[in-house]
Amino acid sequence: MNTPSHAIVNLAVFSQFSLPQANLAIAVGAILPDLPIFLFYGWAKFIRKLPERQIWSEGYWQPGLQNWVALFHSIPVAIFAAILANSCGWETGKFIFMSMVFHSLGDLPVHHDDAHRHFFPFSDYRLISPISYWDPQHYGRIVAGVEVVAVWVATAVSFPGVASSMGKGVMVAIAGLSAIAYFYIYARPQWFKSSF
Structure with missing residues (x-):
């Protein structure tokens, strides 16, 4: 999934059992796994x-960077950190790390050639999914469309639980931009082909 989509979907998932005060921690945790990739880029x-x-x-496949990407996408590391934060009474940390877990669970089924090592450091296994969230050769057009719908549904679900107008504005912007990006990348080329 695209990084902003993780934030919106995680907010919707966590809105069922968390207080609005946890929203920022949930959004940070949803974005944090991709931080090494953004810094590298x-x-x-x-x-x-x-x-x-x-x-x-x-560059992306250099071992040093791949280890950081694996660490930030590691499900066992994030679960351990969430348990530790919870036992120390650090509510914010608990939600950050739980949101990181959900980010990685969301990535598992939609990465093909670029699959992460989600069980690092215990295993270097990469789940090579038959589908990709971006690659048209692996149903990327369909998966990206499903992601846009998921973002819109997640925005509707989590919107009432977001207190700040800025937070609501960011959510609406992400939902709108996801649809625009989908049209620009996937639908527009097909539309132009069928128009002539």
């Missing part, structure tokens, strides 16, 4: 000025 693109193809075909 910023460094590679804007400091090293590498071309996109080299960033994703070579």
Whole structure:
């Protein structure tokens, strides 16, 4: 899933059993697993000025970066951290780490060639799913469409539980941008082909 989608979906899932005060922690936890990827991309693109193809075909697969990505996407590490935070009475930390777990569970079924090592450090196993959230060769067009619908439904479910107008605005913006991005990437090329 795309990173902003994780935040909206996690808010909807957690809204069933958490207080609105936990919303920021849930959103942070939903975004946190992808932090090493964003930092790497910023460094590679804007400091090293590498071309996109080299960033994703070579740089992204360097062992050092892959270990950080695996650590931040590790289900057992996040579960352990959530248990530890809960036993220490750190509610914010508990929701951050639980949200990280749900991020990784959301990634498991929709990563093909770019699957993460979700059981690191106990295993280097990667679940190579037959579907991808982005790759058209692995049903990416369909999965991305389902993701857009999930984001819209999750926005409707979690919207009442978000107290701040800024938070509500961000949610609506993410839902709108997800639909625009889907149209631009997947639907627009097909529409133009069928129009001529």
